[in-house]
Amino acid sequence: MDLPAPxxxxxxxxxxxxxxxxxxxxxxxxxxxxxxxxxxxxxxVGLRDPDQALLDRVGGQLGLDRGVVEExxxxxxxxxxxxxxxxMLVVAITIGIADHLPQFGELTLVIGQDFLLTLRRGPxxxxxPLRERLEAAPELLARGPDFVxxxxxxxxxxxxVAVATALEEGVEQMEQRLVLHGATQLDIxxxxxMRRDLLRIHNAVSPLAEIxxxxxxxxxxVIDGQARPYFGEVADRAQRLVEWFSALRESLAFAFExxxxxxxxxxxxTTRKLAAWAAILAVPTAIAGLYGMNFExxxxxxxxxxxxxxxxxIAGAILFLYRRFRKSGWL
Numbered sequence: 662m663d664l665p666a667p668x669x670x671x672x673x674x675x676x677x678x679x680x681x682x683x684x685x686x687x688x689x690x691x692x693x694x695x696x697x698x699x700x701x702x703x704x705x706v707g708l709r710d711p712d713q714a715l716l717d718r719v720g721g722q723l724g725l726d727r728g729v730v731e732e733x734x735x736x737x738x739x740x741x742x743x744x745x746x747x748x749m750l751v752v753a754i755t756i757g758i759a760d761h762l763p764q765f766g767e768l769t770l771v772i773g774q775d776f777l778l779t780l781r782r783g784p785x786x787x788x789x790p791l792r793e794r795l796e797a798a799p800e801l802l803a804r805g806p807d808f809v810x811x812x813x814x815x816x817x818x819x820x821x822v823a824v825a826t827a828l829e830e831g832v833e834q835m836e837q838r839l840v841l842h843g844a845t846q847l848d849i850x851x852x853x854x855m856r857r858d859l860l861r862i863h864n865a866v867s868p869l870a871e872i873x874x875x876x877x878x879x880x881x882x883v884i885d886g887q888a889r890p891y892f893g894e895v896a897d898r899a900q901r902l903v904e905w906f907s908a909l910r911e912s913l914a915f916a917f918e919x920x921x922x923x924x925x926x927x928x929x930x931t932t933r934k935l936a937a938w939a940a941i942l943a944v945p946t947a948i949a950g951l952y953g954m955n956f957e958x959x960x961x962x963x964x965x966x967x968x969x970x971x972x973x974x975i976a977g978a979i980l981f982l983y984r985r986f987r988k989s990g991w992l
């Protein structure tokens with residue numbers, strides 16, 4: 662069947678029709694509706710930062726309710742799943758690392774019986790490699806939009822793994838600094854920022870496990886029974902990632918406590934050394950202070966060897982105290 666040439670549309674990354682898992686054609690927006698309801702045909706439409714006009718056009722072609730379009734137009738900060746009549750809407754948060762700082766985006770999936778609409782906001786989660794991999798294996802695409810949705814969520818979990826690996830390297834470096842050198846003001850600021858970022862990532866990833874677990878149990882015409890176990894596998898991966906990020910936060914907490922203890926020990930060592938030297942210097946200070954009072958009747962004041970004797974007493978007292986403090990580990 663001859664198809665019209667695809668028209669450029671702002672915000673559309675791809676709009677492809679597949680039949681039996683094989684690419685049929687790249688479609689313009691206004692031709693999406695004509696490919697609905699055909700046996701063995703899958704529509705996979707990808708949007709990025711679309712405006713309201715484009716959402717209305719795509720929603721009209723795919724037969725989406727007004728509530729679905731309104732939900733697509735609304736930005737989201739946390740993952741969630743909403744079941745509408747004939748479609749399932751899934752929101753996931755995307756995460757990436759740039760300049761050692763996490764960046765957050767959004768990936769929204771609308772799963773229908775014969776179509777999959779993906780909408781992403783932010784500079785993250787470009788899934789072109791996944792589309793290429795699935796197109797190279799038509800038997801996977803032929804399983805339907807619900808299976809493709811599991812692959813997208815699993816691809817998202819792969820990105821979370823890369824984020825966790827990058828953050829783990831930073832956590833290990835921070836642990837070494839705190840354990841070897843103690844906590845400085847700059848280290849404390851960096852540690853606070855890292856724990857705050859890990860908490861934000863944890864809050865973005867943790868609901869995804871429950872969402873996928875719900876999709877693995879839900880009774881819906883758009884989620885085939887054979888696809889539910891795959892959602893369960895993604896849920897298990899997401900749960901392991903949640904535990905990984907929690908472990909990184911705990912590692913930073915333990916490293917901070919160790920750094921504080923090391924800093925306190927260093928301060929105690931310094932305090933002991935200062936106290937020991939103060940005690941040693943107190944002896945000559947006290948003796949010199951006594952003889953500086955200029956009384957007429959003082960011991961050994963007229964003695965020829967009085968001055969050397971006093972110096973000897975001072976030196977002996979200093980040496981005795983120094984050896985005792987040295988032996989006790991204060992010096």
